[in-house]
């Protein structure tokens with residue numbers, strides 16, 4: 001069983017991850033980061049490297065890719081929260097992502113959803 005990060009471990013690891021654009025995920029003990037690459041090809045190259053690291057660590061991301069955007073959530077299902085493996089994978093992903101743009105504003109006001117939208121943009 002993978003242990004949850006202790007308060008001390010959180011204090012020492014999370015602020016630095018916050019500085020690179022990792023955020024908490026609403027309602028979960030999980031880290032989230034959204035990268036925007038220059039192309040799908042660069043996004044895929046990043047995902048390939050991250051996938052190999054995930055296999056090596058036997059620790060896998062929840063992620064979504066749309067064109068050049070990769071939206072990653074890290075948490076440890078085993079202990080229902082953050083463990084040292086999430087910190088390790090987050091740090092590795094930061095190395096692999098290089099200078100890709102980071103989107104830190106994850107939420108849009110719900111008011112934007114009040115009108116039915118028909119396709120196109």
Ligand SMILES: C[C@H](O)[C@H](O)[C@H]1CNC2=NC(N)=NC(=O)C2=N1
Pocket residue numbers: 058059060061075076077078079
């Ligand atoms: C059996 C195997 O060790 C588990 O299924 C691993 C695989 N990858 C995993 N990934 C993540 N994020 N959390 C886990 O608890 C986890 N468990």
